[in-house]
Amino acid sequence: MRIKNTWISGLGIPLTSIFLGLLVGAIIMLLSGFDPISNYVNMFTGALGSANAIGEVLRSATPLMLTALGFAVANYAGFFNIGLAGQALVGWLASVAFANAFPGLPSILIIPGALIVAALAGAFWSGLAGYFRAYFGANEVITTIMLNYIALYATNAIVKAYMTVGDGDYSKMIPKAARLRTPFLEQLTQNSTFHYGIILSVLAVFFIAWLLKKTTLGFEIRAVGMSEDASRYAGMSPKRTIMASMLISGALCGLGGAMEGLGNFQNIIVNTALPSIGFDGMSVALLAAGSPIGILFAALLFGTLSIGGLNISIAATTPPEITSIVVASIIFFVGANYIIRYWFAKLRKPAKPTASTPVPPAATDTKEVHS
């Protein structure tokens, strides 16, 4: 399950995924008796047709960029982090708790403070899974899934026990100084929930791109992910590197959660399910084939789909369930882009060598071994 970053996956594959997703969505709408064309027109005008819509799209993409980067960093080291949602949730909780604990602080202190606490909380949560994997060989897929549930129920318990107002299911709002949404931005985007967090997300995109490409740590992360044996030979420590990548991954997810806490919701609610920014972040990272810059665009696309999707059911009689199916089928093809990649590979080398020149088993394409 490694992300491969070649030119073909750079653009051809994501676009094919999106097209196939829209196609399947259209077929489902036709079968259910709804008009796909008008619905898709509604979807795109709903996402891009007004300043408010654009603000909502950007707001929705903001945490996705962070969780997707989190997934990508861990994945480069060969770690399949499914715990994005849990790590984001503890980050969300930490940011709100910090902001509410120090209501008197000015913005210049309370916002960085809340962000740092959120990043640390997320890093701690992913670090647990990283530690178990690096030092005890525990499968990270299982540990991160389980840590997701622990995060969900523990967070809910903490919110109910210590943070709710009266017997409500949500905490009190964070102080004004900690809010990333401002009257100025609301004015600019016709009262959307757009907030300053997007600056952090975009900075994170470029920071992670730089980290992976230009730093020795990034080099180690990529080398360990591609060949643990060769990196050990080169004197790297796979354990330490896996830990480092997991801590970075969790910190990014924690920041993603803080975007919900300080920006979107401005408080924390008792969640009935894990926040969707976790699994959506994974899809974004897969669609972008791990490229940080690609994640920037893939997150915007996801924002467009989810905000535009809302408008289908508002503007037409199409029930919201249909909208969900359309969005889900696009995400499905994005997630299943391995299949599309496989088709692309087949198209490129259609004929097999004839039987007269058998290939020795030892000389089979070693490039594919690591994929």
Add this chain to the structure above:
Amino acid sequence: MAEPAIKVTGLTKRFGDFVANDHLDLTINFGEVHALLGENGAGKTTMMNMLSGILIPTSGTIEVRGKAAHLQSAKDATALGIGMVHQHFMLVENFSVIDNIILGAEPTKGGKIDRTKAKKDIMALSEKYRLRIEPDAKIEDISVGMQQRVEILKVLYRQADILIFDEPTAVLTPQEIDELLDIMRQLASEGKAVVLISHKLAELRQVADVITIIRRGKKIDTVPASTSTAELADKMVGRHVNFARERVPMPEGAPVLEVKDLVVEDKDKVAHVRDLSLMLRGGEILGLAGIDGNGQSEFVKAITGLLPVTAGQILIGGKDLTHATPREVTEASVGHIPEDRQRFGLVMPMDLVENMSLQTYYKPPLSHHGVMDTKVMVQTTEQLLDDYDVRHANLQQKAGDLSGGNQQKLIIARELSRDPQLVIAMNPTRGLDVGAIEFIHAQLLKARAAGHAVLLISFELDEVRQLSDRIAVIHNGHIVGESATSDLTEQQIGLMMTGETLEHAKEATHEN
């Protein structure tokens, strides 16, 4: 015996340009143990894989019981009564012994697996051939020797009467080996045909009726098992070769590598290196000769920090590096050309610049405070690719896209350009063409001429003899003998590789 079990005529197998088997003729009779003797890569296993349907011959014919056979799969071979006991066991670890034996040939009763019948049949076989097993134990819980008996029963259960054993004793204890050889004799006396692939002369002479020697894919001879060990070694290793590698005389240097009583055990407490001691000086090449799997890779991994040392001591340049990490070893001025270049030596999906920087990326001039200087990396790489004549298309090329020879040249450029006091090269020319071999040999000799110590571990006896000042022979994780290259004949080395001591080897070769 009227009909031969297997008759092979003109059997040829090519892998691209490489001829693994070149017009082999061979007759295997029922009631006989027929041994195939040859060095690594001589083509023994290739041939047997064709007989058991795993590989399809390029040309030539195989007759089984007098009838032409066209084996397309292992299933075809099983149907003809041919069964192979593989070198690496093909067992399902967490299945029971019984389940492993019946896997793919399960007896059924009303759609259900009839384990009662299976167990009865298997225990009957087990008793008949004295193949002791614990039928209900899981594979992962039984000894290697018993796992092998399970493999044999698997073959017998499928009613094979032509049994092929591929290097069966490699993983066994001496006692288990004796038991196995007895079983083979018994199988032959029952009228079955037994083929034994090995390069351990003593065993072959003990159990076989006839021995066929294969070298570089060609059949050299078929001789009776009474042939002397020396003669067999001679035929196996081959004719006199030209050692035209020039070694300039060097003064005796200071000790660079000292290994004292080294023991390396794996997780299961099996010792792969036992009380191994070696000393290597600057300005010399020490060749470590031996057959694959006698502890060479574990030895190299232990010195380079890739495997933990159980006991003993390793000094490099006088510094104790017994429990050092790979990086500490590298920093002690060691260049390591690893055994498996694609698995250890290179990160195959990374580009040439990154691979060239693999050992030095973390320090100046390639990086400062954790940030890499791409410009310097590119410059260094360009220079080294040029100096060491690594043929490449561009710097963004993946290491995996280079040819084998150029991959190895890249590694050699990276390791030798650091001017290491100790060069550890394991099978540095394995699978390479003549041109690349020349170049790599020249580089190793250059390191020697610069006063550095070179430890050359190779399965190729010719290579060891051509390059080394001294030769140590490793067998079963232990150095069985060590001498100046000029004092040893190929025969003697060949004998020592099969476990004979230096004295015995010398005696045996003086007989004739």
